[in-house]
Amino acid sequence: MATPIENPLYPFKESPSQTAGPYVHIGLTPNFCGIPGVYDKDLGTAMVTDKTKGERIKLEGRVIDGGGNPLKDALVEIWQADADGIYRGRAEPEFSGWGRCPADAETGIFRFETIKPGRVAFPDGRLQAPHINVWIVARGINLGLNTRIYFEDEAEANAGDPVLARIEHRDRLTTLIAKGKAGAYSHDIHLQGPQETVFFDI
Amino acid sequence: MKSNQTQIANFFPRDRSWHPKAYTPDYKTSVLRSPSRALIAFGNTLSETTGPAFGHDTIGPLDNDLVLNFAQSGMSAIGERVIVEGRVLDERGQPVPNVLIEFWQANAGGRYRHKKDGYLAPLDPNFGGCGRTLSGDDGAFAFRTIRPGPYPWPNGPNDWRPAHIHFSVFGLGFAQRLITQMYFEGDPLIPRCPIVRTINDPKAIDQLTARLDMSASAPMDALAYRFDIILRGSRSTLFENRLEGN
Numbered sequence: 001m002a003t004p005i006e007n008p009l010y011p012f013k014e015s016p017s018q019t020a021g022p023y024v025h026i027g028l029t030p031n032f033c034g035i036p037g038v039y040d041k042d043l044g045t046a047m048v049t050d051k052t053k054g055e056r057i058k059l060e061g062r063v064i065d066g067g068g069n070p071l072k073d074a075l076v077e078i079w080q081a082d083a084d085g086i087y088r089g090r091a092e093p094e095f096s097g098w099g100r101c102p103a104d105a106e107t108g109i110f111r112f113e114t115i116k117p118g119r120v121a122f123p124d125g126r127l128q129a130p131h132i133n134v135w136i137v138a139r140g141i142n143l144g145l146n147t148r149i150y151f152e153d154e155a156e157a158n159a160g161d162p163v164l165a166r167i168e169h170r171d172r173l174t175t176l177i178a179k180g181k182a183g184a185y186s187h188d189i190h191l192q193g194p195q196e197t198v199f200f201d202i
Numbered sequence: 203m204k205s206n207q208t209q210i211a212n213f214f215p216r217d218r219s220w221h222p223k224a225y226t227p228d229y230k231t232s233v234l235r236s237p238s239r240a241l242i243a244f245g246n247t248l249s250e251t252t253g254p255a256f257g258h259d260t261i262g263p264l265d266n267d268l269v270l271n272f273a274q275s276g277m278s279a280i281g282e283r284v285i286v287e288g289r290v291l292d293e294r295g296q297p298v299p300n301v302l303i304e305f306w307q308a309n310a311g312g313r314y315r316h317k318k319d320g321y322l323a324p325l326d327p328n329f330g331g332c333g334r335t336l337s338g339d340d341g342a343f344a345f346r347t348i349r350p351g352p353y354p355w356p357n358g359p360n361d362w363r364p365a366h367i368h369f370s371v372f373g374l375g376f377a378q379r380l381i382t383q384m385y386f387e388g389d390p391l392i393p394r395c396p397i398v399r400t401i402n403d404p405k406a407i408d409q410l411t412a413r414l415d416m417s418a419s420a421p422m423d424a425l426a427y428r429f430d431i432i433l434r435g436s437r438s439t440l441f442e443n444r445l446e447g448n
Binding site for chain 1: 214215216217218220221222223224226229231232233234235236237238239241242243244245246247249252253254256260262264265270271290291293294295304305306315316317318319330331332333334350368370376377379380381382383384397398400401403405406407409410411415431432433434435
């Protein structure tokens with residue numbers, strides 16, 4: 001329950017996070033988990049239409065724990081700009097910019113069919129490299145994890161990206177870059193361990 | 203045509219000592235699912251301050267009524283009927299209007315309608331356990347459901363979750379995205395739960411504990427619980443690009 005706390009400037013604190021738990025699919029993708037008839041379809045399953053402008057891409061990957069095991073109960077959401085580098089949201093009927101995918105219950109694979117995002121300006125005017133913003137929740141994750149996915153075939157843009165430039169340990173950059181080309185990319189996200197993916201405090 | 207791109211300034215940084223830490227070993231699954239390296243911080247860009255929006259066309263007529271939205275015609279879910287109502291506000295106390303709120307829960311006996319839930323308490327044939335709604339212009343939301351039961355889970359040898367409802371909330375920017383859980387005032391399982399106790403500050407736990415709200419109850423129908431959701435505040439844009447003020 002929200003009650004004012006002892007901060008004279010701002011009376012409220014953000015509601016603390018809790019894990020999404022193992023049954024997150026009941027709430028966010030009920031049709032996927034066998035609860036039909038409440039919603040017509042699960043939100044976030046279709047990002048593009050035939051009319052969407054831009055290069056079609058398929059992106060698939062897994063979320064992997066510190067023991068090397070793919071999470072079979074993770075839920076991944078993505079948020080990205082359109083082909084022109086504009087974040088549209090609902091203003092653009094042909095492109096949602098947002099997708100949601102539960103990991104496959106057997107393989108742990110998540111898949112998105114979307115478009116390659118255009119470049120978005122950083123606050124100082126420099127252009128960021130094409131990227132997809134990622135949010136991961138699951139049993140055992142207490143606060144959703146934020147990361148980004150960049151593209152292997154955008155090496156030049158990646159080299160000048162202001163966010164990638166913030167990462168001091170340069171050997172970790174590869175953990176943010178999806179492998180592939182010609183519209184098919186794969187990208188595993190490692191929660192912990194020697195291959196640990198870079199996560200952001202945004 | 204303005205979008206969120208020009209309306210939302212940078213968000214207040216998250217207070218990550220108020221939120222649960224990633225590695226909380228009494229909640230055993232967190233041990234292998236917590237990053238061990240430090241998070242990389244950077245200031246908000248458009249990628250963080252914008253986010254998806256959902257219209258009223260998203261929401262069906264029974265989406266905010268879990269008593270009826272999975273029930274056979276003429277039937278309703280079994281359990282203690284409750285209304286959950288509150289507001290979505292930001293850390294400045296401003297309403298956050300027109301954002302999607304999704305919720306899910308076990309039935310009155312603590313059983314989830316999910317193939318991985320093997321608890322021996324039975325499913326309720328008239329209860330699905332999912333719902334959603336949009337906050338109003340004043341940030342207010344409400345839905346009707348049945349009070350979920352506690353349930354055991356394989357963490358410690360005798361761990362039970364308190365009665366709870368899971369919440370997923372969108373803000374105006376993707377960096378406000380939040381999932382949390384609502385607990386019920388007076389539940390003696392709350393202070394015993396390793397998931398609740400991933401949160402260190404008792405005031406933060408109290409913020410997730412809904413209060414019985416007799417004023418909002420529906421006489422002869424349903425009790426009410428009040429649960430406000432607070433999202434990250436956002437900073438003024440005054441000195442960045444809108445010198446006319448805001």
